[in-house]
Amino acid sequence: MDTLNIGNVSLTWLSGGVTYLDGGAMFGVVPKGLWSNKYPANEKNQIECPTDPIYIQMNGKNILVESGLGAGKLTEKQLRNYGVTKESEIVKSLEQLELTPEDIDYVLMTHLHFDHACGLTKLVDGKYVSVFPNAQIITSQVEWDEMRRPNIRSKNTYWKENWEAVETQVIPFKEKWELGNITMIHTGGHSDGHSILLIEDGGEVLIHMADLMPTHAHQNVLWVMAYDDYPMTSIAAKQKWVSLGLAKNAWFTFYHDAFYRAVKWDADGKQITATLKRQP
Template sequence: MEVFKLGALTLNWLNGGVTHMDGGAMFGVVPKPLWSKKYPVNEKNQIELRTDPIFLQINNKNILIESGIGNNKLTEKQKRNFGVTEESKITESLKKLGLTPKDIDIICMTHLHFDHACGLTKPELDGFSSFFPNAVIYTSEVEWNEIRNPNIRSRNTYWKENWEPIKDQVVTFNGKLEIEGAITMIHTGGHSDGHSIIVIESEGERLVHMGDLMPTHAHQNVLWVLAYDDYPMDSIRAKQVWIPSTMKAENWFTFYHDGHYRALKWDEEGNVLDSVKRNRDE
């Protein structure tokens, strides 16, 4: 479990499972000879994409960024198609911190696609129930509306078993939301219409969690957007706003999907100033 200090805050990456998705889809129109220099690819043209939530504590509140891939939610066909070789071990990760899922107070969701939201619920004999029953779950109003009324494209990733059991826990926002004086959620759109990024600040230090606008360090280029993006030009516009300015300020970026880096700090020219690498032995 990697640990990262941001000012007075300590961030821990939990084991949320892993997918292996098609590299071409993850880099859209970017030719493979270009993106494969930036991110390893296997013989099936798949790239490793973690689904690991970030845990932190603010004002004695236990907080998660995202929720993981979940357990026993996917069929064998889905596991094969999504390259899932490991499901969530959130309970085990939290136990190392002396906590249980019931101790989580707040969950910040950049969006509610299955690979981010499956961990919010768990199967029961008669259906599904909340995995974090005492948490307030924040997401944008646009995202919450779409998961409940998906369109012909998004219905393959917005699943009712991921939202129906937690509908009474969800709190939505429009535009921007500040949480516990240190976290700001900002609606960007792009990857999904309701997608948000998350900014965390402490003692003069700052990080930007770009969600699926920059799922891995290899997506730093503002034009390298996913074929999965519903509104790619909105993704590009949001990346133009946030990536160069964050690099110029030499602030941190954190990742949910990156199989190699947990956090990175670049300078204005794109040179790596500092990093937290993923411990691949865990």
């Protein structure tokens, strides 16, 4: 399992599923001749996009960032449309860490799109129940409101199957939420309620940009997804947080990257100076 330490904060990537999504949608208006040099596509013009939650161990607390794709929830049509080649193996991943879903104290949801939130619930005897029954589920108030009352566009990704069984566990925040060395910050952009994570400890800095920068190939502030509801907000947030991260020699971590778990760039953002590669 791939692990990164930021001071005394430990991050480990779990197996949350794999999707293959349209490369054009993932890179928006960026020409394929540019993005495919950084992130190759298959013969269907799809790129590999894992959905791997990050397990954080900090001050005796067990924390997840995102919940994975879930297992047994998607229809055959959905599996085909989203190019799913593997569903979530979160329970097995936690077992390797000698943990169970009941041991999780917090689940930090940067947003609640299906590929991040399906792992929050599971079917038991025909009824959806919480996968992490003892956890507080943290997300922005804006995101939580839209999850329950999606608009004509967002209803395709905000599903009641992913929130009704856990609504008593959800703790929404307005602008930011803090726990120890972790700060969760509402940015908007990819979704109206999208958030990022900032971890600082021992003089080290990590920024989890979530779907503002889903892969290392999205580092250019103008390279935003066609899936983004508010692309200009995404660009403004990337300008702010990528600049801050470069200035602080921060690690940037990923949920969707098929090649890297984490990357550092030089101060100009032109050269990769350190990586944690995703193991096969």
